[in-house]
Amino acid sequence: MAEKRYLLTPGPTPVPPEVLAELAKPVIHHRERDYREIYEQCLARLREVYRTEHDVLMFTTSGTGAFESAVANLTSPGDRQLVISAGNFGERWAGMARAFGADLVHTRLEWGETPEPEDLRSALAEAGDVRVVYLTHSETSTGVVCDVQSLAAVAKEAGALVVVDAVSSLGAVPLETDAWGIDVVVSGSQKALMCPPGIAFVSVSPAALEAASISTSPRYVMDWERTRKAQAKLDAPFTPAIPIVRAQNVALGLLLEEGLEAAFGRHARLGRACREGAKAMGLELFSPDEESSAVVTAIRAPDGVDATEIVEGLRNRFAITIANGQGDLKGKIFRIGHIGWFNVFDITTALAAVELVLTDAGAEIERGVAVTRALEAWAEHTPV
């Protein structure tokens, strides 16, 4: 039988067949009318998903590249900025701000902790005049989704611009760009937006654009103003990744057809199903056992088993790809993604396979309960 594969990582994520089919269409020119129509629709849909009236700028790059555009456009050497981090991606943003010469205050929590408004408030008070605060909405390395609304409010109070990494959260958990006063929201095509990787996005508030107009970091392709001006004429300043943009437009159409609130509810239920299933078979969660853990579930490997063994077992025996821990957590936790084109049977597939691999590895696992419990939890009502 042809191998049947399962991509269950927190990004890249599996994409619907309609999206794959769109990729295979003959190349059209990005200055043609047809492309402009697709582009216009895609930008409008992005604004709808972002819940913003302002521009969402599109770049041919990874999520990290789009985040770099925020740093490059908002940083002059010596600018006082603050990163609050509790995992791999937060630390990446700190490294990036330093690479651009920011006078960086790095508030570093333990990996897996949830940054709280009080943490940020005291860090800002101590740091003094901070101009930009970088937040990670969903820390993909740990499964933590923080309360970015409250954190942003604290940063705004202190007079800072707020930049949010929403690469793995946008479209999966609630995020209100304008209503929450977030100046810059960074996201990418390959997570909850159900598209392959290749393009990434940045929403920009008027205050962010104003700050960009005086920042001195050199940039060209990633320059916000150049891209904003081009997009205003439905032009792309540089040749875009045409098939990915088309695919993204189709994927956003599917997401908006489901409805954002429905998608948020689905992700919450997927997270709950995954956690309940894992706990039922006796495993300990690493990510918080809370409704907000709707993006990726991080689970501790049981005593005596290396998480790498689990990840490789799933891959080698069942062609199922999940994720290992990152950094110091490698081998200690494994991560099941449920972002984007996922339903409960993806969760039960992952749990059933984990159960098999752990049992064969000699772990004490209660058989047969994980799938049942996951399905029960999935069926519970999720208030929106």
Place this chain on the structure above:
Amino acid sequence: MAEKRYLLTPGPTPVPPEVLAELAKPVIHHRERDYREIYEQCLARLREVYRTEHDVLMFTTSGTGAFESAVANLTSPGDRQLVISAGNFGERWAGMARAFGADLVHTRLEWGETPEPEDLRSALAEAGDVRVVYLTHSETSTGVVCDVQSLAAVAKEAGALVVVDAVSSLGAVPLETDAWGIDVVVSGSQKALMCPPGIAFVSVSPAALEAASISTSPRYVMDWERTRKAQAKLDAPFTPAIPIVRAQNVALGLLLEEGLEAAFGRHARLGRACREGAKAMGLELFSPDEESSAVVTAIRAPDGVDATEIVEGLRNRFAITIANGQGDLKGKIFRIGHIGWFNVFDITTALAAVELVLTDAGAEIERGVAVTRALEAWAEHTPV
């Protein structure tokens, strides 16, 4: 009948169906074994096409983005650098080097001129201690392909690093990265490499990497050393545009199956067929009437006809996309691309349609001779 479309611009270019089909395959993870195998093969094929033993770094970006990586990695503010330009892209590189704070000498020829070694030699002598020279191999805005081998030799003599924009030339006309001593060759997926846009490449000589290690321009995603280190382990530092990389691998396989020399010969014959056909119907060439004009043919609109009318006529009446002039040449010239997945019937299609549109516009065009002459010219032997 379903509309039959023809993409005959100098990029993005049409891609073979095998390449489109590859795009539509389900997403795999970029740290999986299967992806690594594809990635390894793609990087090896790139080195073969580049004719280099050194690393070819892959970035998720446009050709302009990859060029920016060269500027960012080779420039510290105040560095003396030189751009010799004779068209839109050369001017872009000058603007970019300035944006990164280079002390730039910009030797600016008229658009459509061919930069000659003597132009560069005298510019370098006058400028003094130039550390980096930027050259445009194929100036897509004018159709000029310069003698980059001789120009690079002049730059090397003067002790400068040589960076070549080969975005539209690599795979279409001869380019010997190592044998010609070129430190950095920039190219992109969407021209002669027969793939949709989305990824771009930079070959880096040991001298270029050494220079990058001391340059102070801030960069993160585009940092050469970070990407080089990751590639050495067959890792990608950031999530790559997975479908585009897969498609690029297939397209490079097709190119190498044809053989580089055969592909160069084909492009030379395509250029010759296009020029001969255009001249036969009484049109005046803008790009040089030389064998080197193998990438894009720029043709002057006849008296009394605006080139925009020709471009729009082809698009609106026949769904054929060709390119207008850029900058001051807009409306004055039109450009037929023949880069990548092209054969002579693409040229005869373009010429036949131009003949129809011009005739209807009242231009004095000799009917029926262009296609015949193009086919004759195509049949002539091309010495390699």
